[in-house]
Amino acid sequence: MNTPALFDISPLVSAEAPIFPGDEPYALRWTARLGPDCPVNLSALTLSPHIGAHADAPLHYADGAASIDAVELDAYLGPCRVIHAIGCGPLIGIEQLRHAESGLPPRVLLRSCARADTVWNPAFSAFAPEALTWLAERGVRLVGIDTPSVDPADSKTLEAHQVLRRHDLRVLENLVLDAVPEGDYELIALPLKLAGACASPVRAVLRAL
Template sequence: MPDAPSSPRLWDISPLVAPDAPIFPGDAPYRLDWTARLSPGCPVNLSAITMSPHVGAHADAPLHYANGERAIADVPLDAYLGRCRVIHAVGAAPLITVAHLQHAAQDLPPRVLVRCCERADTVWSDHFTAFAPEAIAWLAARGVRLIGIDTPSVDPASSKSLDSHQQLLQLDLRVLENLVLDEVPPGDYELIALPLKLQGACASPVRAILRELP
C-alpha cells in the first residue's frame, strides 16, 4: 500500500497561560479554582478561571485603545485566519522599523508576524521591543491587515499615547501580541489564531497556531 500523505506541520506559537505568566503591572493574573471535584458524589472535575484577557497570546480589540470602538466579540474574524509571513528581526530594539522589514517585503500576504526576541520572555520586563508607528503604516500600505509580535505590546511599556495602537485603529488593522516565535523559521505559513466571542471585552486570549503550507 502507498504511504499515507503526511499531515502539514504545526507550530504552536502560544505561551503557556499560568499563574506566573508575565503580565503588565496591574493586570489580573491567571488563576484557576476548582468548583467541583470528581468523587463518589460528583461525576466531574469543574474549574473556574479569572484572568486579564491580555495574559498569554492575545488579540487586542479596538476598544482596548479607543472608547466607543468595537469589543472583541464584534471584530470580524477573517484577519485571524489565512496566509501569513514570519519575518525575523531578532535584535531590533527598541522599535521595529521599516528597515527591519524591507528584506521580506516582496509579495507580502495580509498577515505579518515579527520575531524580534531570541527567546520569548518568561518573566516581566519593561524593556521589550515594540513597533514604530511608521512601520505599521508601511505594512498597511502593502495590504497587510494583521500584525503580530513576540513581545507584550506593539507600544513600549512606558508609552502613554500608544502611538502604534492608534495607528492600528486609524488603519483598521488587527494585532496579536505575546506570541512565541522562537522555533519558527522565516517564511510563509497559514495562521490560525481566532479570538473568543467575549461580550464587551477589550481583548481575547488566542491559541495561535502556524500550519505548514502545501
C-alpha cells in the same frame, strides 16, 4: 501524504505568566471535584484577556470602538509571513521589514526575540508607528509580535495602537516564535466571543504551507 508541520506559537497561560504590572493574573479554582456525589471536575478562572497570546480589540485603545465579540474573524485566519527582526533594539522599523516586502500576505508576524521572555521584562521591542503604516500601505490587515505590546511598556500615547485604529488593523501580541523559521505559513488564531471585552486570549498556531 505528509501532514504540514504545525507550530504552536502560544505561551503557557499560568499563574507565573508575565503580565503588565497591575493587570489581573491567571488563577484557577475548583468549584467541584470528582467524588461519590459528583461525576465531574469543574474549574473557574480569573484572568486578564491580555494574558498569553491574545488579540486586542479596537475597544482596548478607542472608546466606543468594537469589542472583541464584534470583530470580524477573517483577519485571524489565512496566509501569513513570519519576519525575523532579532536584535532590532527598542523599535522595529521599516528597515527591518524591507527584505521581506515582496508579495506580502495580509498577515505579518514579527519575531524580535531570540527567546520569548518568561518573566516580565519592560525593555521589550515594540513597533515604530511608521513601520505599521508601511505594512498597512502594502495591504497587511493583521500584525503580530512576540512581545507584550506593539507599543513600548512606558508609552502613554500608544502611538502604534493608534496606527492600528486608523488603518483598521487587527493585532496579536505575546506570541512565541522561537522555533519558527522566517517564511510563509497559514495562521490560525481565533479570539473568543467574549461579550464587551477589550481583548481575548487565542490559541495561535502556524501551519507550514
